[in-house]
Amino acid sequence: MAEIALEAQPRLRSLYRMQWEETQKSWVLLYPEGMVRLNGPAAEILRRCDGSTKVAILIADLERAFKATGLHSDVHEFLTEAERRGWIEFAQ
Amino acid sequence: MAGSNSHSKAGQPGPPLWLLAELTYRCPLHCVYCSNPLDFAAVEDELTTEEWKRVMREARALGAVQLGFSGGEPLQRDDLAALVAEGHELGYYTNLITSGVGLNEERTRQLKSAGLDHIQVSFQDSTKEVNDFLSSTRTFDLKLKVARLVKAHGYPMVLNVVLSRLNIDHIDRIIDMALALEADFLELANTQYYGWAYLNRDHLLPSREQIERAERVTREYRERIGDRMKIFFVVPDYYADRPKACMNGWGSVFLNIAPDGVALPCQAARMLPGLEFPNVREASIRGIWTDSPAFNAYRGEEWMREPCRSCPERTRDFGGCRCQAYMLTGEAANADPVCALSPDHARVTDVVARAQQAAPPATRPIVFRERANSRVVVRG
Numbered sequence: 001m002a003e004i005a006l007e008a009q010p011r012l013r014s015l016y017r018m019q020w021e022e023t024q025k026s027w028v029l030l031y032p033e034g035m036v037r038l039n040g041p042a043a044e045i046l047r048r049c050d051g052s053t054k055v056a057i058l059i060a061d062l063e064r065a066f067k068a069t070g071l072h073s074d075v076h077e078f079l080t081e082a083e084r085r086g087w088i089e090f091a092q
Numbered sequence: 093m094a095g096s097n098s099h100s101k102a103g104q105p106g107p108p109l110w111l112l113a114e115l116t117y118r119c120p121l122h123c124v125y126c127s128n129p130l131d132f133a134a135v136e137d138e139l140t141t142e143e144w145k146r147v148m149r150e151a152r153a154l155g156a157v158q159l160g161f162s163g164g165e166p167l168q169r170d171d172l173a174a175l176v177a178e179g180h181e182l183g184y185y186t187n188l189i190t191s192g193v194g195l196n197e198e199r200t201r202q203l204k205s206a207g208l209d210h211i212q213v214s215f216q217d218s219t220k221e222v223n224d225f226l227s228s229t230r231t232f233d234l235k236l237k238v239a240r241l242v243k244a245h246g247y248p249m250v251l252n253v254v255l256s257r258l259n260i261d262h263i264d265r266i267i268d269m270a271l272a273l274e275a276d277f278l279e280l281a282n283t284q285y286y287g288w289a290y291l292n293r294d295h296l297l298p299s300r301e302q303i304e305r306a307e308r309v310t311r312e313y314r315e316r317i318g319d320r321m322k323i324f325f326v327v328p329d330y331y332a333d334r335p336k337a338c339m340n341g342w343g344s345v346f347l348n349i350a351p352d353g354v355a356l357p358c359q360a361a362r363m364l365p366g367l368e369f370p371n372v373r374e375a376s377i378r379g380i381w382t383d384s385p386a387f388n389a390y391r392g393e394e395w396m397r398e399p400c401r402s403c404p405e406r407t408r409d410f411g412g413c414r415c416q417a418y419m420l421t422g423e424a425a426n427a428d429p430v431c432a433l434s435p436d437h438a439r440v441t442d443v444v445a446r447a448q449q450a451a452p453p454a455t456r457p458i459v460f461r462e463r464a465n466s467r468v469v470v471r472g
Contacts, residue, residue: 014246014248015248015276017185017209019183021155021157023107023154023155024107024155028157030157030158030185030209031185031210031248032185032187032209032210032212032248032250032276032277033158033160033187033210033212033250034158035109035157035158035185086319086322
């Protein structure tokens, strides 16, 4: 799979809906007849996949929000996996 | 459902993540493999709109998040859009599971604005002849029209095709049809032998050769089409040597409400003797899910017998399916005889052996799911 560019603008595919489930104390991804429970980091990344935010901005925002550095490879790895699973696509 | 956990022990179940609302047993189709109970015609007192809304509210408060509208044919209910709107408002992901009959332009739009998230359309086959034979209706052309309508209105669409001896050799044409209709998912679900399918088992169970070919063709398509459409192939459990983890465990994540308000841990459980299934008209969803004897009957492991009781795989498959154990061995607490470790495994392998013949001997002619047949079958 091709490297995801820093200018790419990921968004959730229309098949999926993300929401907070209070009883599970967790963000979940809902799709036809199914559900994926997201861990904290996955949810933080996916929440920012709005189709207009570039990957570079998304990473900077996460690093600011969590007072961290060097998140690039983690985010990249997750987005690659999320695309492989069909959760996200990239705005044209 | 991915990512769900079963309860740790009886009395402390996790949430009923999946609420299946069987709005009605009324259906314009007469499919030979229908999973509805044989005596569906006896159920006439359907829940009202307000009663369904209460069920949805209470289940949501317990943590239900997927809501399926099923039947029968859910489009037979005039209040479907109102129920969808309520489900959407409550924060459910709403699924309509339909034959397509009753869906037109106006209704498709109306359901969309009510917040319907997804439509699953069933086909009986990729050919008009077999589709119309298996459903005993002339619905094939209508279904094609409906599937296009669903996509035109921007819904995610799952095509569901129940596979049997009578259509499984069309698998390549079925996949081609789903691709042409731009389905997002294709469910190739081998018949599960409950309800009407159990009655017609001799006519429906494919041969091993048929299944192996279908699996091979499915694999080839997956490689060729990549991400374009996801294909699920549900293996027929009669050909497995371990049982399916039915419903992810009894009373674990799945709550089925029958048209008359009877609450069930699966669509088929109603036939099990000795269990009194609670009715939502008389009890709260919390009481039903957490405390009712019926929902606790096969939770945990206390009820298990050998070979399940000491089996290392019991936490994975929960001993299989209680309904299948009952139908094939006469006792719901026995191991599902699909399991090669079950002392009753021959009850499955005998049926499988018969299915290898070119024309398996059938004990009765094929029976279509019709009100008249429902009454006859039940009188016996």
